Amino acid sequence: MQFHLDGFRAGDPEMSPAEAPASAAALTPLPEATDVLIVGCGPAGLTLAAQLSAFPDISTRIVEQKPGPLMLGQADGIACRTMEMFNAFGFVERVMREAYWVNETVFWKPDDTARAAIRRSGRIQDVEDGLSEFPHVILNQARVHDFYLDVMRRGAAPVLPDYQRRLIGLEVAPAGQADSHPVTLRFERLDAGHEGEVETIRARYVVGCDGARSAVRNALGVALKGDSANQAWGVMDVLAVSDFPDLRLKSVIHSAHEGNMLIIPREGGYLARFYIELDKLNENERVASRKIDVQHLIAAAQRILRPYTLEVKEVAWWSVYEIGQRMCDRFDDVPEERAGGQVPRVFIAGDACHTHSPKAGQGMNVSMQDSFNLGWKLAAVLRGQAAPALLATYSAERHAIAAELIAFDRKLAEMFSAPPKDPNDPNSEGVDPAEFQKYFIQQGRFTAGTAMRYTPSLITGEGTHQHLAEGFTIGMRFHSAPVIRLADAKPMHLGHAIKADGRWRLFAFAAAEDPADPTSRLQALCRFLEQDAASPLRRHTPAGADIDAVIDLRAVLQQPHRDIDYGAMPALLRPAKGRHGLTDYEKIFCPDLKNGPNIFALRGIDRARGCVVIVRPDQHVAHVLPLDDHAGLAEFFARFMLDA
DSSP states (O other): OBOOTTSOOOSOTTSOTTSOOOOOOOOOOOOSEEEEEEEOOSHHHHHHHHHHTTOTTOOEEEEOSSSSSOSSOSOOEEOHHHHHHHHHHTOHHHHHHHSEEOOEEEEEEEOSSOTTSEEEEEEEESSOTTSOSSOOEEOOHHHHHHHHHHHHHHSSSOOOOBOSEEEEEEEEOOTTOOOSSOEEEEEEEOSTTOTTOEEEEEEEEEEEOOOTTOHHHHHHTOOOEEEEEEEEEEEEEEEEEEOOTTTTSEEEEEOSSSOEEEEEEOTBTTEEEEEEEEEEOOTTOOGGGGOOOHHHHHHHHHHHTTTSOEEEEEEEEEEEEEEEEEEOSOSBSOOGGGTTTSOOOEEEOGGGTEEOOSTTSOHHHHHHHHHHHHHHHHHHHHTTSBOGGGGHHHHHHHHHHHHHHHHHHHHHHHHHHSOBOOTTOTTOOSBOHHHHHHHHHHTHHHHTTOOOOOOSBTTBOOSTTGGGBTTSOTTSBOOOOEEEETTTTEEEEGGGGOOSSSOEEEEEEOOSSOTTSTTSHHHHHHHHHHHOTTOHHHHHSOTTSOTTSSEEEEEEOSSOGGGOOGGGSOGGGSOEETTTTEEOOOSEEEEOTTTSOOHHHHTTBOTTTOEEEEEOTTSBEEEEEOTTOHHHHHHHHHTTBOOO
């Protein structure tokens, strides 16, 4: 998909220039109270609002200081894992259509015989085969916002941002005080005709997604801690003419004496982003004091690219920044000494609680994963499905992930900023370009977002039965694989059954026996779930709700789909749903033996015994259990879920 040919233009590329974008809705006063109040319309805030909009019985407001939706974003890299999340929200196809796909990465270093010039030293596949069914892509952050805003508008409980409000006060009622809405916030209106007016709103929970200068974080008295690398970098999105051969490939460039650069092609076929190493900063010096302008960035890029030329025709956006890695000690309002004994009421997510360099392209991705982790937990507690103790797992899980990210980012930034070693000078200092390329390949799963793993906790089990499904690592995201849906023979990905609707999933991988046999383990599991008083479906599903409203059971059989009698399958896998009692035909799957490896072999499923894989609402594997461990299945959910 090509656009930007005659100049950069923000917004929907399929909208003609003559079409005016929809104007923002007129501002309305904030209500007196809400269930969840989100501060900040960045990626983290919108991910959370989109998820909460799916629940008609939860009231959500999202407040933003800016005058309207983002038109031109800074972040652009979308990892494979994030694409899997976008699929759960229903807009991954729109992203794939507009985005630039990062298929390969090239590496450039100084020419050994003429070190003032650069030459290509390596070329690799960007994402390893089989890591995800989705690509690593590049798309303007503002378009991601657009897609989320669309989900929010269409939700069961629509959420529209309240723009032009600045947070000026936040107070939390003392712990233990009986108050259904214990957080009180005050906002100053910034819109014309209402300047200076103050609105007060009370909330059951507050989430600060308001960036590195977070007012919510400051109100909690929590600080970002860490170090700066004292290294200035510039970034610019440009339309340019160049004889550099890899302008449409992700390019990592180390020059001998002019610094280093990363080129990221952008969507539309013409736009490119340049991350450019600038001067080393002195101790305690801020980059603003250098008064660097865009011409400085262009000149630096031209020097690094020699002997190739670069003629910038238009600059769509540019900025300068300092590399630094910082994070908070906690991501909620519970002091360390009260952890486990106090229910958190205020949370922070995204840049409000961790910041790092953009080199690995993780900022927007990790921020969205923060609030994807939190959203379903808030919904479960607000809807009375889970005990409030569930909310403490947010800070514990995401703090550990942020610490891993910052350690990785620090090493990557150091290697990126280091000068390349001179092979002709054994005493030269710096990084061997071959070693940098090797490290880049080794860390591919981390940058793809698929290496993230939650440790055992209230909602993540131990690895006692991991051998039953070696390819579904407990704590990591559910790695999808091709299957055939039994009822209509549709080839699809099993993981695409997981939507951002707050439901848990049980994937029952059948043993080698006949699944139609009443004595089979699959049939016994379904009888337990449907009939036994200890069944988590019976205990945790509200009366009158569909049987899969809280926990969604799916089965994967070993036999080819043409060998299975659909009518002989357990009734629980053919449930009657809705007010008409219509049959849900989308619960049973078989291996796709025509288009790829058998899912049982691909994911290391014990074919003799089968297993149950429990998947959290955020797509992470919570546990692996034997098919016949009915007590273990019931006990897992009883740890944190409440009886309906």
